[in-house]
Amino acid sequence: MNYESVIGLEVHAELSTNTKIYCSCKNEFGLDVNTSCCPICTGMPGTLPVLNKKVVEYAIKAGLALNCSITREGKQDRKNYFYPDLPKAYQISQFDLPLCTDGYVDIDVNGEKKRIGITRIHIEEDAGKLIHSVMGDESYVDFNRCGVPLIEIVSEPDLRSAEEARIYLETLKSILQYIEVSDCKMEEGSLRCDINVSLRPVGSDKFGTRSEMKNVSTLSGTQRAIEYEIGRQSEILDNGGVIEQETRRWDDAKGENVLLRSKEEAHDYRYFPEPDLMPIVVDDEWIESIRATLPEMPDVKKARYTGELGLGDYEAGIIVGNKSMARFFDKCVELGGNVKAVANWLQGDIMKVVKEQDITFDDISFTPEDLNELASIVDKGTISITAAKKVLAKMFETAEKPSKIVDDLGLAQINDESAIEAMVNDVLDKNPQSFEDYKNGKTRALGFLVGMVMKESKGKGNPQIINKMILERLEAYKNS
């Protein structure tokens, strides 16, 4: 039978606040084990949480970016369960009054816009991390992650394929990075998701029974996990079976999921209002001041690039997908640079160096003005592209102005036609055989001759002019 898959995502994103959600410990990835924790985030007796206001601000910012309604009075609740990485034995979360509700995000599925509903966004604290000994007989807890602020973004079951889910996640990731509330480094676990999947016969408007899949933490993993689950459920249904409401665990290495707990084993979290914290009161003034800090959203930006700036869909997508590149690019455009040339430089040679040096476009030693200047020098024909690449390399090293580098290295191109003509004459005189070759259809004679002239000019001759001049002469001989 043909099934339609119905998919909803619960995305957990770690917020990049300086400190944790309920104490003043540093919120930083990769610190030595148990060096960023205190009596509060490790749940020692008698300690109390105090909400970090920045967390609320970041969550509201995400809510605004995802077109949500922002609650005016939120509360926090305790979600009770035992686990060694949860030292209080409850997680402070939000149950029935989340900060943000009823939003949406538009995604681009192969050129078609699709609107995905956002049910809610709430804030909560992360748990610690268990480290199991190699022998498997002992476990240790790293509390550094305890109390790291999270937002959980719950989507409506609007996604219909694994690919849509992946695109949705990518879009979400880029929005969260854009508004600078999360760095969304999936490899550091700062973006994770739980996936709800159900199937129904094509044409049916009734939802099937869903399964929930935990522990998905890569973009490709999301797509594969969903594809796997769709396959698993289809097979059961095709064989006349019933889908059980259960929680399954994705194993990315094995590419399969396994049963974690059945409906009967589902936890009763005994949510109740957190008595140690006051209600979160949000007023219009605060919301508006946060709204004022929102940057241009990726979809709006991309539309501007492909429309107003005339970039191709693919290259616009690449720039939008890299926030620091987009920032650099926008600055170049603002300063009146050659849009296409700058776009090419950024995605090509500059990107290569950025990757090699493991830096961002914010860390580049030269400025958008410098890149515009480089592009303009090339446009004017002062230097060749080959020479420009050398200039760029030097710009990375010295941060000097391109024009100065061109002068210092003597890279300025020879555009003087009479000077070029002299060299062309010289080369043609020395290679009479080339005329015959060309006449006999060996067109690579042209390339050979251009190369010789370039060599003669020590690489400074304008290749376009040289090419044009030689071609004219060869064609003239051929047609004579």
Next chain:
Amino acid sequence: MNLHEKTIHELSSMLKAKEISSVEITESVLGRIDAVEDKVGGYISVAAESALEQAKVADEKIAAGESVSDICGIPVAVKDNICTNGIATTCASKMLETFVPPYDAFVSKKIKENGGVIVGKANMDEFAMGSSTETSYFKITKNPYDLTKVPGGSSGGSAAVVAADEAIFSLGSDTGGSIRQPASFCSVVGLKPTYGLVSRFGLVAFASSLDQIGPMTKDVTDCAIALNAIAGHDSMDSTSANIKLPDYKSALVNDVKGMKIGIPAEYMGEGIAPDVKTIILAAAKKYEEMGAIVEEFSLPMTDYALSAYYIISSAEASSNLARFDGIKYGYRTKEFEDLNDLYAKSRTEGFGSEVKRRIMLGTYALSSGYYDAYYKKAQQVRTLIKKSFNDAFAKYDLILSPAYPNTAFEIGGKISDAVQMYLGDICTVSVNIAGLPGIVVPAGFDTNGMPVGMQLIGKAFDEATLLRASYAFEQNTDYHTIRPTL
């Protein structure tokens, strides 16, 4: 008169006049502990060495002519659910027998900043759950007025050591009457401040929305002095009120003329012992003689207060005590099969039966399918109780009532009957539910010579009026001067 028999204000004047030293007071108190602690059993631990060191520091401050607090150099006992940096804080539980906090509770810090001398940690019901101090894992504290009787609870140790002159004053905690009821049983002054007046940071939580730390003292003046020392905003406690506070000593005025005092009929009905009733009515008469207007009124919802209290407090406790799981600190069972077994055995062995009963009650009340019927309903009752107090305070400045239906009962008398024990909290729990301040002041003795305290309930953050009315009563009676003989 021995130094340990004196009050804070007496000793403070002597210290400031350099007639005595804090070391002398502390030695006197430690000597008293040596002499009577075997009989009373009010302390879980005595920190003699560090107390003498703190006393020396206090003496140096005074000698240097520094302007010092009224509690500077004064020995104080701290209930053992209040964290004290470097001193074991056990909550009278096997679970935390070896737990030594590396931090101070806000109040411990305040006591130290003010130069107070912490002599030891007072016994209590395990995790503050109980009304007799009999659920302590370590020992049973006896009532100094009759060693066969309980001192009340859960701050029974804090009450007993003050009554027995083993401390000049003490700190207790009150979730449903745990300061006021033992104050009544031991004839000391006990104040449960308005929720939010004293920081809960470092108080090992029993029921977060009800818990409040307060002083237990020998007289009302001392109560005002101790409250001055511990009240105030704390940025580490989100529920701590950020308001300007008065000097509570300035509230100590012997004048209640025109003050309107209401007595809730619901607190004087069936179940209240005749002696207790007589003493409370006599107190009311006293107030009338002093110029106050006293009348009986009805405080609706009182019937539902106990049920609401036991649901809310147990629900919060079930969550608050979940952290004691044998993983990071506290008791861990010796042998276990797997993680679940580790949890189950550690908690089964580490907690006493009363604590387990409350955890089970609370877990049940919060369970899916029962939440609306229990926890949610209890919160609705809570709203109504608050409202009925608001209505009462539109008419009255204060509410007068017993603190407990009876005087101190026999050790072992009620411990096997949880419901009987719970029912006794009828006069005190509503005050916590509504977050109001309540004080208990010695008001007489029953025919067996056992103390009876009267309770005054005030408007939120109006501790000043409570202290004023209590002070006036004390100035016109001498119950607080009658000390037990040990």
